[in-house]
Amino acid sequence: MRLKSIKLAGFKSFVDPTVVHFPSNMCGVVGPNGCGKSNIIDAVRWVMGESSAKHLRGESMTDVIFKGSNSRKPVGKASVELVFDNNEGRVTGEYAAFSEISVKRLLTSDAKNFYFLNGAKCRRRDVMDIFLGTGLGPRSYAIISQGIVSNLVESKPEELRVFIEEAAGISKYKERRRETENRIRRTNENLERLTDLREELGRRLGHLQRQAQAAEKYKEYKADERLKKAQLQALRWKSINDGAMSQEHVIGELEVQVEAAVSQQRSADARSEEDRAAQMELSDRFHQTQTKFYGTGNEVTRLEQTLRHKEERAKELVHDLEQLEQGWQEAREQMAEDQSQLEMLEAEKLEIEPELELLIEQEAGSGDALAQVEDEMHRLQQNWDQFNQRSHEPRRTAEVEQSRIQHAEQVIQRLVEREKKLREEIESLGGGDDQEEIELLSERLTELEMTRETQEIRQEETLADIEKNRQALDELLETRDRQRSELSTLRGRHASLEALQQAAMGQDTGVVVWMEEHGLQHCPKLAEKLQVQNGWELAVETVLGDSLQALCVDGFDPVAGLLGNLEQGSAVLLDSSLTSIKQVDKSGLVALASKVVAGNEALPLLAGIFTCESLEQALALRDQLEPHESIITAEGLWLSHSWLRVNRGVDSNSGVLERQQELEDLAIKLEQLEHSLALLDQNLQNLREQGETFEHRRKDIQQQLTDLNRTQGEVRADLQGRKVRLEQFSERRKRLEQELGDSQEQHLMEQERVSESRLKLQEALDIMEYDSSHKDELLEQREQCREKLETVRQRSRHDKERSHQLALRQQTIASQVVSLQAAIERLSQQSTKLRERRELLQASLSESHSPEGELQEQLEIVLARRLEEEEAMQEARSQLEMVEQRLQQYEKERQAAEQKAQTVRSRLEKLRMDWQGMQVRRTTLAEQLKEDQFDLQTVLDNIPEEASEQSWEYELERLQARIERLGAINLAAIEEYETQSERKSYLDAQNQDLESALETLENAIRKIDRETRQRFKSTFDKVNAGLQELFP
Structure with missing residues (x-):
């Protein structure tokens, strides 16, 4: 791979687009100082991913952008593009098929970097990955700048190793190894998290498994308990039913006994009625005889009491006469003593009266003098109080008015400042611009709403198209899968038949x-x-x-x-x-x-x-x-x-022709199916493309709607804000104008108050000046009068005390005289009454001895008559008792019959109550069985013969004990256990996948280490051999 050309634009001194060609493997760039020779190699470094401005001879990365000169304006971005010749195919991977490879970097003035590979946007790492192991990079040895040779010679072993690894092409392996180690680290982290999850889930599963087993047992026990309860209720119903039937028989017998007892009771009542009439007649006769007997007895008692009373009365009269004589003598002695004390008190009273009259006259004189002095003092005190009140009022008025003046002046000052601020704020308030903006925003909001409605209609249409496309796509996929399955079957059949045909032929x-x-x-x-x-x-x-x-x-x-x-x-x-x-x-x-x-x-x-x-x-x-x-x-x-x-x-060879015919038919069908599948794939591709188009359209519409909603929200918020602000401005202006008017009115009122207060203050000051001279004169007069008042008051108090003491003594004597006179009068009357009482007692005592003989004769006659009447009463009583004994016998018989009937009736009532209770319990048990969805007769038919209430209650207690031993039951544990088991299986599979991936990554690292060691050793030997040749 060879650098073919460099394209620069806006990079340092290359402000205009410039292309530097490198036609051969060795080229030179020649030019005077400052022409930009070094900028070319800086451009190469920069495109290779250099991120340090220091290595580009600048202070920041934006320094590479042309900043302008006296004759040129600055530019906003810098870009450099390196074009490499890849005819030899040295670059592997996705760019191996390209004869030229373009690497470009773009930097904007806001320090944003963009990288491109063959015009496609990419990352800085993608650019650096291409040149890993080639020796070319932002700081690699392939770019030999000043000092690079000395750095190589003086480099440490670790630094030299980096150069040799780059020359050996190991750097890309190191990068891959680093990525693999990162993946291993992430995989180990995932494994740790997954192991934690699996362990936690395992513990949770163990707990859930126990809970699920307990829940299963609970359901089993509850079902058994429900059946046992139903059977127990049926057994109780049967027992109660048998008891009710037996009680019905007993109730019938007791009802017969009640009727017999009632018959006996009625017979006794009839006989009692016959004797009760005779009893009433005998009782009347007995009562008459008894009445006479008691009347005679009362007369005897009366006569005897009269005799005893007369004897007791004579004794009482003698005793009363003795006491009366003693009381009369005591009254006479007391009356003489009171008369002597009365004479002494009258003599003392005559002595006190002249002295008391003299003291009364002195007291009256001192009282008049005290009243005159007190009146004078009262008059002076009133004058002083009036003066104080009159002098205090101007002072208080002056202080108040002075405070009012100060307060009003402060208020006026604040009002002036407030009015100034209000005027400034009113002037600063706007609102006209907001009104125009509100109108524009309202129109804008209407336009956005219409646009949004249009986009929503488009969105609904697009969603409908997407749904139709998805349905058609699903139908085609289903058809394609069906035809693929059929094609696979036919291909298998064709291959089998073809193998048989070839074997046969x-x-x-x-x-x-x-x-x-x-x-x-x-x-x-x-x-x-x-x-x-x-x-x-x-x-x-x-x-x-x-x-x-x-x-x-x-x-x-x-x-x-x-x-x-x-x-x-x-x-x-x-x-x-x-x-x-x-x-x-x-x-x-x-x-x-x-x-x-x-x-x-x-x-x-x-x-x-x-x-x-x-x-x-x-x-x-x-x-x-x-x-x-x-x-x-x-x-x-x-x-x-x-x-x-x-x-x-x-x-x-048998079946060859049939097989051949079938092969030909299968070939035709296979061809038809393949053609049909090709058409289906084409249709699917068209539908997918159409769906992608619809989806892009939907996303565009959604994005537009989102932008519209955001824009609409912003416009609406802005509009609402401006409306609110305009309303606030209007309300604020009105409020400020109102406050300004109120402040001006209050300003005028405060000024008037200041004027009034100043006048009142001056008047108060004049009055205070006059009162200051008159105060001393009043104080002197009041002090002289107070001294005189004190002297007169002491003299009057002394006279009053003396006269009061004598008056009290006189009153005491007078009251004692009155008391003694009254006592003497009372004793005189008492003496008279005692004398009369003594005469009366003496007469009564002489009369009490005369009638005792007559009373004794009357008593003897009455006693004889009482004996006769007593014998008649005894005879009537005996006859009455005989009748009453018969009645008592009849009553006993009746009571016995009634008691028997009551006993039988009570027992009958109790049995009836028990029978009704059995009926209720029987009905309740039947209803409970029905509520529990059990049929009574079916349960009774299915109960074992050896079943009993005691055994079934024992079985229920055992079941309930088992259920209680299970403890708290989580009924959802069964379903949760299944769910967590599936999750555990999924996590185990994930763990296995991660362990497999980890093993693969470790194998990859071992392979990378092995390959890098071999490459490094080979390169090191070559370098060593070259150095030995240079320096033998």
């Missing part, structure tokens, strides 16, 4: 050698040229036999002299120049030769042979045959006057 080795020596191997065989009507192939094969392998030649003369060279084997030759042969027909017989459609060479061999449909017909026509004539059927039965031959496929 094979010849001896000596004949084959003889035919190849004399160029007869291309002569067709009779079987290849022979065509027979359908159904007569077996008959023709039977007649011709080995003659089917006969060679068809153009006359015997050319080959007659060659027969002597055939030393071994047998061969049959047929003359192809024979065009026809006379056929002799017999009445009712058809010659076998007439069944031959093509292959006239066989006609002489078929002469004298006729055909018929069946053996019976052949046997009937045998008498018409000549000795050399024969008849054959379609089934291959061949007979004459004296012989009959049957061929059932024992010979290897």
Whole structure:
């Protein structure tokens, strides 16, 4: 590969497009200093992929672009293209077929690099890969610049090794090795991740497998538990049903017992009613007698109580008289003592009254003096308060007005500044340009919407075309796959038949050698040229036999002299120049030769042979045959006057004609199918191209729609933003104008307030000046009055205390006098009452001894009458008790019958409740079985004979214990286990593929290492030998 030319444009000093040709292997570039000789080799380095501006004698990569001069403008890009001659095909790979290879690099002013290979855009790496191992590169030894030779001589072993590897072409292998190592590293990383996944998945699978097995057992146990529960419910239903039937019988018996007890109870009630009338009569008579007896007893008791009362009353009167005498004597003594104390208190009262009158007069005088002084002090205090209030008001008014003035001035200052800012902001607000932009954007948005609707219609049409294309493509693919399958089947059939045909038509080795020596191997065989009507192939094969392998030649003369060279084997030759042969027909017989459609060479061999449909017909026509004539059927039965031959496929040549015919038919079908497949492939290619066209169109439309939507969104956003901004500007202007008006009004109001406050402040200052001189005079008057008030107040307080003490003593004495007088009066009245009470008690005591004899006689008479009435009452009581005993007996009998009936009824009620409970449980069990989708009778029929509730409950407990031992069950584990197993298989396959790929990459590295060592050693030996020649 040789550098043919360099094309430069805008690169350093080559501002105009320049082409530098290199017509031979050795060329020189000659010119004065500064003409750009070094720029040519810099251009070569640059195109080779140089990325360092220092090696291109610049500060940045954009320095290679022509920056302009006094007479030329700068350019915006630089490009260099190297054209290589590749007639020798030194470049391998996809560019080996090109006689010229163009490498181009383009740099724009925004520092964007573009590489091209033969006009196709590529990467920098693609350019460098082409020149790997050639010695050509941005910093390779092939570009010998200043100092490169000394660098080679002074280079270290590692640096020298790099040059030798480049000369040996090892650099491309090193690059491949580096890529392979990167792939191995990525593969190892993938293997590690995959191993982690597989291990984690393996652990997960183990866990899932256990969960799946537990879930399977759970399902099995639950199904068994469900059946056992149903059977247990059926057993309980049967038990309850039997109990209910037995209870129905017991309930019937108890109902009979209840009726008997009720009958006994009614009989006892009837007898009780008969004696109850007699009881009522006897009871009335007894009550009358008893009433009389109790009345007499009450009279006896009354008389006895009267006698006892009189005796007790006499004793009480004596005791009361004694107490009364004692109380009267005590009252007289107390009255004398109170009278003496009363006289002492009246004497003390007379002594206090004159002194109290004098103190009262002194108190009144000091009180009047105190009132006058207090009035004076009150008047002075009012004057002082009025003065303080009057003097405080101007001071407060002055302070307030001064604060108001300061505040108003500050407000006015702020309002002035605020008005200035508002005017500036109002002036700065725009909006006219936005209104024009809004109108333009609205029109633009309408146009974009119409364009988008048009593109959406095109997109829908394109999608419909794509769907139709995909359907047609699927149909063609299905048809092609079907025809390919059919073609594969036919090809297999054709190959099998052809192998059988070749085996059947094979010849001896000596004949084959003889035919190849004399160029007869291309002569067709009779079987290849022979065509027979359908159904007569077996008959023709039977007649011709080995003659089917006969060679068809153009006359015997050319080959007659060659027969002597055939030393071994047998061969049959047929003359192809024979065009026809006379056929002799017999009445009712058809010659076998007439069944031959093509292959006239066989006609002489078929002469004298006729055909018929069946053996019976052949046997009937045998008498018409000549000795050399024969008849054959379609089934291959061949007979004459004296012989009959049957061929059932024992010979290897049997079926050759049928096979040949089938081969020809298969060849026709294969050709038709191949043609049809070619048309299908062409149609598929057309559909694919059409689909790609539709897809490109769809992508273009989609891209256009995306651009339209983005543009529409941007325009809509801009329009909305401008509208909002215009509205904001309008609202802001109105708000600012309103604020400006409010500020101006407030400015005027604040100025008026300042003027008013200044006037009020001056008035307050004048009043404060007058009050300052009047204050001292008021303070002096108030202090003198306060001292005088204190003296008068102390004197008045002393007089008031003395008079108050005497008044209290006088009141105490007066109250004591009143109390004593009242006590004396009360004692005098009490003494009078006691005297009257004593006289009354003495009279009552004398009267209480007179009527005791009369009461005693009345008592004895009443006692005798009470004895008579008591005997009558006893007799009535005995008769009543006899009747009551009979009633009690009847009541006991009734109660016994009632108790028996109640006991039986309670038992009956309990049995009925139990029976109803059994009915409910029986119905509930039947409904539960129905809800669980079990038929009660079917379950009962299928229950084993040895089944019982206890055994089935035990079995259910065992099943429930097994289910509980299973623990938490994940029913989704079965499906998840299958899914994760498939994933595990897939990951295992991936792991196997990665390990295989890793092994392949390691083999590739070993191969690369082996090849590079061999190349390096060979190159190193050559370099060493060359250096030995140069420096012996």
